[in-house]
Amino acid sequence: MNGPRKGIGLNTVKALKELPSVRAIYQIHYNTQYGEAGNTSPEFIANAKHPRKGELIKASVYPEKGSFTVSIGVDGPKRNFPIRGIFLM
Numbered sequence: 001m002n003g004p005r006k007g008i009g010l011n012t013v014k015a016l017k018e019l020p021s022v023r024a025i026y027q028i029h030y031n032t033q034y035g036e037a038g039n040t041s042p043e044f045i046a047n048a049k050h051p052r053k054g055e056l057i058k059a060s061v062y063p064e065k066g067s068f069t070v071s072i073g074v075d076g077p078k079r080n081f082p083i084r085g086i087f088l089m
Contacts, residue, residue, distance in 0.1 A: 010038045023081060026057050026070060046072045 025040040046055040069078040
């Protein structure tokens with residue numbers, strides 16, 4: 001089951017937001033339990049505007065380029081991220 005009252009705890013969200021290496025935190029739903037403090041930025045929440053729509057988060061990995069892309073929805077804007085550390089080939 002999936003929904004707006006599930007997700008990680010408030011302390012975990014806070015810790016992730018404070019990590020300098022984390023460039024984006026994606027969520028399926030806005031977590032109604034904690035308000036803004038317990039959620040990522042609205043542009044990284046798949047079902048923030050239309051909670052019943054069932055939008056997906058798509059990740060595509062390109063090891064030969066050393067990067068991956070993430071988008072909300074199949075045709076949503078793609079954000080590029082480098083693959084770092086042990087994942088580089």
